[in-house]
Amino acid sequence: MLDRELKKGSAELLILSLVEHEPRHGYELSKLIDTRSNGAIRFHVASLYPLLYRLEKRGWIEGRWVEKASQRRRRYYRLTAEGRRTLAAQRRNWREFVEAIARITEVQHG
């Protein structure tokens, strides 16, 4: 189980990247996180929706109800232009962080 601290900081990054290429709804997002991390990250649903709304309030994602003929309607979230920019920045920060940690740990061991 990954450390809680890491999870908190990266939650936003996760959501943003998951909606980068196509819009998704809340349940879909929670399932994807679960499957793609091979169960390492399990998002508590209680924090999912508040997070989604916080991101929406900041203008990084946009939620819209979609009604198809055969199904009940569901709310899809997609990335906005500003969200795209934030995602790029957060990815960069995350990468730098991971590399820095790696350098430190490698030196110590090396």
Next chain:
Amino acid sequence: MPSIFERLATVVRRVRFHLHRERFERELAEEMRFHVDMKARDHEQAGMSPDAALDAAQRRFGNRRRIQEQTGDIMAVGWVDSAAQDARYALRSLRKSPAFSVVAVASLALGIGATTAVFTLVNAMLLRPPPFPQPDRLVVTFQTVTPGVLFAADSMPWTYNRYVRLREMVPAFGDAGYSSWDEYNLRRTGLPSAASAQPAERVRAELVTTSLFSTLGATAMLGRTIAAADSVPSATGAVAVLSEPLWRRQFGADSAVLGTTAVMNDLPVTIIGVMPASFTGIRENAEMWVPIKAMSQLGPPGPSHKIEGGMGVIVARLNPGVSVAIANAQVQAAARQLLVEIPPPSFGTRKAEWSGGVVAFTEARQHPLIRPLLLVLSIAVAGVMLIVCANIAGLLLARARARESELAVRVALGAGRGRLARQMLTESVVLALLGGVPGVLIAYAGATLLARLRPTLPPNFILLRSVDLLQGASLVPDWRVLTFVTGLTTIVGILFGAVPAVVASRASIAELIKVGGSRTGTVRARGRRALVVGQVALATTLLVGAGLMVRSFRALLRSDIGFDPASILMMNLSGGDSVAKIPARRAEMLARIAALPGVEAAAAYNCAPLGSDCMFMPVTQVNARAVERGEFPPLEVHAVTRDFLRVLRTPLRAGRTFDAREKPDTVTAALLNETAARLLFRGESPIGQRVSTFTDDATTVEVIGVVADVKYETIDGPTRPAIYFDEDQFSDEGGSVIIARTRRNPAQAVPAIRRLIAESDPTVGIYGVTTGDGLMARASSSTRFVTLLLAGFGLSAALLAALGVYGVLAYLVSQRQREFGIRMAIGALPSSVLALVVRQGVVLTVVGLVLGVAGAFAATGLLSRFLFGVQRADVATYAAIVLLVGLTGVLAALVPALRATKVDPVTALRQ
């Protein structure tokens, strides 16, 4: 960086959330339900039963209600909600420190109340437009003659004839009206017999053309105004329109007053209308309006009571699109033309220059001293408000220190700096608003009280008389006052809240956790010291102003006015058949008054001292020489009875006063005052020389004596050269002024004198009863007004500044308790600790004094029109105030200093 569109989109989103909150909550619930159902379906597909699947899904999902709330919170915390949250928090925290809150709200209420009270006066005197439609289109015409008959440049009233011609000649005037004025006796008729014993009341009436009402756009509250048909005088009398106060006072506010009759002098008038309370006529204190054509019927025959020769004011409404400048040029041209058509009376060989013009109506109504007076008041009260703000800022800073731990926790919990600063600012604004509400009430009470002081300014002869500054003005807060209060409160809140807000936003956890001596602590302390220095400076400036005014007021009361006002009684008589006119009857009445117990002497005058009511006549001859126009200023003309010098206790400087040698009915003798004697005879004795003030014949009179100068206008105004005639010789129309010197309290003699006069002549009206002290009070009322206000403001400012000094030093002592304890433990004398603290206080006070004295130098320029007998840079006053403020500062410092010496070294060390 988000672009402007993205920002806009965010704002729109938030607004939409607020509007559709219910819908949002429903949709969120739907979304969560969907999530649960999908999860349940997954469980079912994995093999669970439908019920067990749903159960498991719901359990996994958790508390939907709480999620809903959490999400709602996130969406809802937009600035409106966070502001409301801040306000609630502010109220809670104010409730927790009641002592601070009460002191702060009380000082704010007083400060805001005082400032708003002054603004109410400014509003009533300056800003409120006159109650006519489009008052900016109204103008008043004037004409001046240089050199004048009376003054260097006479401002002439218009005669009716000229008004009629001017109307025709000036195309810029869309409508114009003419108004003359005088005082008459008014008696109600048609009352049940018991009430008809009412004495006549003296009223100020305006005699107007019907076009005056249409020009102004004024309509009656009851009935109607004067119409064209009414303006032709008939045998049955004339019509009259009442003012609202007169209607209330004399006619019982009876709505059936229309059609009733009254008698003005000897003319029956029918009441046809009542004007609203806001309409006070052209001259701001008119009580009745009658048609101008009734003028000749109202007064005794004589040139000034013929309509053609009357004196009046022309008010005109400009045609749309015509500027005042154009109207001015047209009137000037017309006036030049009229000079040829209707030549003015002239004497001497020099030709007179005639000019005319127009001036905006609102400008004409303002007394020239109003602006300086209001400016002084406004600046003084602004100073007090600033000091109050400084005090509260100081209190807030001190309080912020106590809340350091609370702030630290909030920062640790993730509160942003901006949020904290906003919170502090909201607290201040809430505090200010709490002070503002009682402030409005205090303002209304304060303005009413100020109005009671009845500041009166000397009459403005130039255009329109406006003496009593607040006559007819309503002090009820209108939209302007309420906007001012709201704006002031918000600005004040932000002003004194800015300091703690900035400090809070700079708070860092590390700093806050440090024990004492933190960097923010130093910033705070420096901030408080700066505030105190500012307070001391402002207080000093105000007190210097107050000191100068106090000296002016005393000088005013002590200045030589040429007579002794103590135990003098004055009253005006009007109308009547005999007493005021027939010398024998008058002499008899005066003798009887003088014989009353408690009365020393009595005399009659045509104009009273300090009354600004005298007439002027030009000097036409000195000995055998005809005088050039403009060579001498005009003489004040007095017609007096024999005992006048004794009554006034005015010294006789040379020669003799009037006695039995003066035969009645022909003017043969005159007295001059010192100024006239000096002016006309340049150092030679005037006794036995001859002068003349008469233009229609070559009568000269002999100067038989010289009396001391008496002030007949204002206490601080110039003394005019004056000539006195014996009233028996110099026939005078109109009212008389009775002056009596009493032995003790003049007010006690009033009923007896009234009875006596009524016995002599029951038709005469008595008005304007004053004592000498009352006269002096009225003449010095504007000075007293400014003095009282500045003294009040100055003393409050000094008190607040002293509190400020005390507060800063008390804080300092509490911070350095440990240090003082150590010092005394290792042998320092308590007196050295005392000196240390007091020295800090002295430094603050001295710096404040220096700034304050500099400020006073600059600011007292505003007072120059009100100072009398004292220089702006009066050293004694400055020295006294510096001493006063310095002592106050030292005393304020002594209290915490003494407390510092009482610190127990052992306890201090243990801390």
